[in-house]
Amino acid sequence: MHIRTPAVLRAALAAAGLAAAAGAAAQADLILTNGKIATMAKDGEFVQAIAVRDGKVLAAGSNAQVLKLKRKTTQVIDAHGRTVIPGLNDSHLHVIREGLNYNMELRWDGVTSLKRALAMLKEQAARTPDGQWVKVVGGWNEWQFEEKRLPTLEEINAAVPDKPVFILYLYGLGFLNKKGIATLGYDRNTQYKDGEVELDANGQPTGKLIAKPNALILYSTLAQTNKLGHDDQVNSTLQFYRELNRLGVTSAIDAGGGFQNYPDDYGVSLELARQGKLTVRTAYYLFAQQAGKELDDFQRWLGMTHPKQNDHMLYPNGFSAEGGGENLVASAADFENFLEPRPDLPASMESDLEPVVSLLVKNRWPFRLHATYGESIARDLDVIEKVNAQTPLNGLRFIIDHGETISDAELARIKKLGGGIAVQDRMHFQGESYWKRYGEQTRQMPPIRKMLAQGIPVGLGTDGTRVSSYNPWPSVYWAVTGKTAGGMPIWQDGDRLSRYEALKLITTGSAWMSGEEKVKGTLQRGQYADFVVLPQDYFGMDAEGIKRLESVLTVVNGKVVYGAGEYAPLAPALPAVSPAWSPVAAYGGYQKQ
Numbered sequence: 001m002h003i004r005t006p007a008v009l010r011a012a013l014a015a016a017g018l019a020a021a022a023g024a025a026a027q028a029d030l031i032l033t034n035g036k037i038a039t040m041a042k043d044g045e046f047v048q049a050i051a052v053r054d055g056k057v058l059a060a061g062s063n064a065q066v067l068k069l070k071r072k073t074t075q076v077i078d079a080h081g082r083t084v085i086p087g088l089n090d091s092h093l094h095v096i097r098e099g100l101n102y103n104m105e106l107r108w109d110g111v112t113s114l115k116r117a118l119a120m121l122k123e124q125a126a127r128t129p130d131g132q133w134v135k136v137v138g139g140w141n142e143w144q145f146e147e148k149r150l151p152t153l154e155e156i157n158a159a160v161p162d163k164p165v166f167i168l169y170l171y172g173l174g175f176l177n178k179k180g181i182a183t184l185g186y187d188r189n190t191q192y193k194d195g196e197v198e199l200d201a202n203g204q205p206t207g208k209l210i211a212k213p214n215a216l217i218l219y220s221t222l223a224q225t226n227k228l229g230h231d232d233q234v235n236s237t238l239q240f241y242r243e244l245n246r247l248g249v250t251s252a253i254d255a256g257g258g259f260q261n262y263p264d265d266y267g268v269s270l271e272l273a274r275q276g277k278l279t280v281r282t283a284y285y286l287f288a289q290q291a292g293k294e295l296d297d298f299q300r301w302l303g304m305t306h307p308k309q310n311d312h313m314l315y316p317n318g319f320s321a322e323g324g325g326e327n328l329v330a331s332a333a334d335f336e337n338f339l340e341p342r343p344d345l346p347a348s349m350e351s352d353l354e355p356v357v358s359l360l361v362k363n364r365w366p367f368r369l370h371a372t373y374g375e376s377i378a379r380d381l382d383v384i385e386k387v388n389a390q391t392p393l394n395g396l397r398f399i400i401d402h403g404e405t406i407s408d409a410e411l412a413r414i415k416k417l418g419g420g421i422a423v424q425d426r427m428h429f430q431g432e433s434y435w436k437r438y439g440e441q442t443r444q445m446p447p448i449r450k451m452l453a454q455g456i457p458v459g460l461g462t463d464g465t466r467v468s469s470y471n472p473w474p475s476v477y478w479a480v481t482g483k484t485a486g487g488m489p490i491w492q493d494g495d496r497l498s499r500y501e502a503l504k505l506i507t508t509g510s511a512w513m514s515g516e517e518k519v520k521g522t523l524q525r526g527q528y529a530d531f532v533v534l535p536q537d538y539f540g541m542d543a544e545g546i547k548r549l550e551s552v553l554t555v556v557n558g559k560v561v562y563g564a565g566e567y568a569p570l571a572p573a574l575p576a577v578s579p580a581w582s583p584v585a586a587y588g589g590y591q592k593q
Contacts, residue, residue, distance in 0.1 A: 027071040029053050030529075030558055033063050035079030036537065040086050040507055040522045043500040050084070052529040055315070055557040060523055077553070077560075077570070083537045085503060086521055087250025087530035087556065088472045091422040091459030091510035092326075092401055094257045095244070095282060096269050098465040099237030101137070104228055106583040108140035109469040110591040114147040118159050120587065125160040127581045133180070133225040134160060136167040138466030141429045143486025151175070153207045166225055170430060170467050172339040174209035174218045181205050184224055192217040213340035214333075219258045228579075233268045235578045241279045242574055243589040245562035247471055248551040250530035251520065252280050253422075253461070253513050255326040255368065255401065256287020262301060273312040273319030279561040281315055281530070283322040283514035285368055288356075291330035295355050298324055302363055308515075315557045316528070322514055325368030326401050328356045332380060336372040336402060336426060336467070338433040345376055353383045361391050366515070368399035368422070374407045381413045393418060399513055402426065402463070403446045404434075411447070411454055420457035420512055423448060423505075425475035429468050431484035444495040448479070452501075457517075459510035460502065471590045476502050477547035499539050529558040533567070548592060 028051035037047045039060055049066035051058040059066055070076065106124045111117045117140075125134050142150045150173075156165060157177045164180035176184070188203045195217025198208040209217050228236055244252070263270075272278050286301055288294035305321040312318020327333060329352040334343050360367045371377045377400060384398065398419045400406070404427060414421065423446045427434065435441060444450070451458045460479060464470030474485065479502035482491025497505070508521030520528045533553035536545060553570070554562040563571040577585035 026053055026058055026069070028058055028066075028069040028074045030075045030077065030555070031066055031070055032077050032079055032084065032531075032533075033067065034081055035084040035533070036081065037079075037084040037523060037531075038086070038503070038539070039524055040500075040504060041524050043498070050523055050531070052555075052558040055529055055559075057523055057525055057527045057529050059525055077567070079533055082552070083534045083539065084523075085248070085532050085534065085538065086507045086523055087532055087554065088248045088506050089251035089253070089459075089510035089521065090249055090464075090470075090472055090506070091253050091461035091513045092255050092424055092463050093252040093461055093470060094260075094463075094465055095240070095252045095254050095280065095470075096266060096284060097257045097260045098470065099240045099269060100228065100233045100265065101236065102240035102243070103232060103236035103577060103579070103582040103584050104133075104226065105135050105137045107587070107589065107591070108136055109471060109589070110144070111140065112144065112146060112593060114142075114145040114149065114151060116593055117145070118151060118155055120583075121156070121165070122159040124583050124586065125163045125165070127586065128163055129581060130163070131226075132163070132581075134163050134165045135222070135225060137222065138168050138170070139464060139469035141170060141485055143432055143484060143488075148486065153177075156207070164225070166222060168218055168222065168466060170337070170339075171215040171218065171335055172211050172337045174221055176205070176207040176209065176221070178207065181207055184221065192220065211335070211337050211340070213335045213337035213343050215258075215335055215337065223259050230268070232578050234272065235575055236584075237268050237272060238277065238574055239577055239584055242562060244280050244470065245554040245556070246550055246564070247473065247590065248532040248534070248549070248554060249280055249472055250532070250554065250556045251510070251514075252282055253322065253459075253510065254282055254284035255370075256285050258287075258327075259289070260287060261289055262286050263304065269319060270311055276313035276315075276318075278312060278315075278319055279556055281312075281317050281319075281528075281556070283317060283320050285323050285325045286321070287325065287327045288329065289327075294327075294329045294352070295359065298356055298359055302359075302365075307365055316519075317514065317516060318557075320514075323366030323368065323397075324356070324360050325399070326370040328360075328367060328369060329353050332376070333370055334372050334376040336404065336430070338430050338437055341437075342373050342375070345379060349379060350383050353380070354387060357383055357387045358391065361387055361393060361396060364396060366397040366399075368401055370401045372402045372404050374405045374410055377403060377406050377410050381410060381417070384417060384419075385413070388417060397512075397515060406446060408450060411450055411456060415454050415456050420459065421446070421451055422459045422461060422510075422513055423451075424461045424463040424468060425478040426463055426468055427490060428474055428478035428484050431488060431490045432486055435488075435490070441490065442492065444482075444491050448497065448505075449495050457509065457512040458505055459513045460505035461510060469590065472506060473549045474547045476506060477543065479505065480546060481543050503538070530556050550590075
């Protein structure tokens with residue numbers, strides 16, 4: 001009896017799949033040829049071509065095999081030997097909120113010098129109309145700058161003396177220029193719980209806002225600045241989704257956010273979804289806003305929506321409710337402000353959290369919990385275990401978000417309960433701050449290697465757009481190199497992930513967070529046809545170049561949503577950025593200068 005080798009068997013199975021596709025007369029809508037296409041079904045598996053029909057992968061194989069599925073109307077695109085990967089899926093991104101604000105924000109994401117950042121601030125102020133704010137809202141830190149320092153208040157005031165300015169630095173600090181202080185009316189009597197308005201020797205605000213450690217002072221100040229009108233919010237959302245497509249993002253899981261109220265602040269995204277215009281598949285969690293009234297929120301939302309309610313006209317799971325979180329109750333939040341000591345959660349946390357978790361579990365709503373420190377996670381798990389004893393989770397998915405200092409014991413508890421963990425590159429942006437406060441670390445933070453060794457589902461993401469950048473590639477770079485934005489190595493050699501492992505976490509790994517790991521994240525027959533053509537070979541290029549990667553062609557649901565260079569004519573046109581003075585109109589999105 002002849003026994004086939006595994007390689008021959010794999011080839012036979014691939015051929016059988018292609019034959020089945022052809023036999024069913026399932027000819028392709030789109031075919032991509034001449035690529036180095038990473039199927040991500042296994043490490044090192046690449047094919048030449050991929051065929052798409054009805055938004056799903058029809059076949060993957062050699063050029064000759066796949067081109068047999070071509071018909072007269074098939075769109076054929078030549079990858080010219082470029083590397084092709086499944087679309088990136090951010091497991092924790094505040095995409096809906098940023099869509100409403102993107103066109104109003106001057107982004108310092110990726111800017112390489114403070115000199116250039118201040119020049120952009122000055123240039124933007126000159127084009128900003130009177131009565132409007134100039135805002136820098138997250139996604140940067142001092143370590144990305146050549147100067148390795150923050151701007152001074154004197155520099156900010158010199159750059160912009162006549163328009164109000166607000167600059168957000170991670171979740172720790174905010175900066176107002178003198179015009180901004182006057183516009184808000186902040187004075188020696190302005191006070192915030194858990195925050196400080198810094199005063200000078202004369203008792204007047206300097207312009208520095210300090211979170212201690214809760215970021216409410218920063219969020220509340222930001223909420224008092226200008227907002228875009230409806231039409232500009234629609235334009236802003238379209239522009240931000242296209243920017244994500246440019247960076248290779250085809251799916252995102254929205255974790256809610258402060259001052260993001262449901263359903264009001266979801267209206268623009270919902271409107272575009274029902275028109276079939278959102279180009280990133282979005283699964284969103286609902287974030288309770290009012291401390292002490294969180295249970296009321298979730299009880300109300302149970303009658304308004306439900307998990308997997310898809311409102312997108314064209315894409316499966318194009319715009320879907322997913323569950324509750326990342327803020328289930330305010331008392332469970334432990335802000336990752338490493339400029340301040342670790343906060344202890346209040347004694348009331350358990351009694352606040354239990355009824356909300358119980359409600360969600362009884363109604364089969366997945367949920368997620370923001371938790372940075374192991375001490376907080378241990379108490380969260382006490383509550384989840386108590387609820388589970390009364391109403392078994394029985395496969396209901398829950399997510400611990402962040403988990404920088406999670407312990408081995410807590411990992412074992414999450415594994416036993418069937419939970420997952422969404423990790424982000426916050427230590428890429430804050431590693432230096434953490435080491436300055438707590439000393440040099442030898443344990444991987446978050447301990448991704450231990451999570452994977454225990455078989456816990458792990459999704460990679462950014463936590464963009466305030467504490468980190470929305471660009472997924474610095475997150476992939478951090479996973480591969482273990483380095484901060486300032487180039488400081490913070491992981492041991494054995495902790496760094498391979499290129500395949502890192503990409504797996506931000507494709508199939510993240511898909512677990514929305515229950516889609518069986519249909520999203522690989523380029524195999526039957527999977528969603530979401531893929532990205534890269535200008536360099538991610539698998540073989542110098543690691544330092546990974547953080548600067550972007551797409552030259554992005555396909556979602558089998559349709560081109562972004563193209564650059566020769567592929568630009570294939571993408572649908574976007575309306576001009578509005579308002580015309582928007583920083584996005586002048587600078588675009590993520591910077592490389």
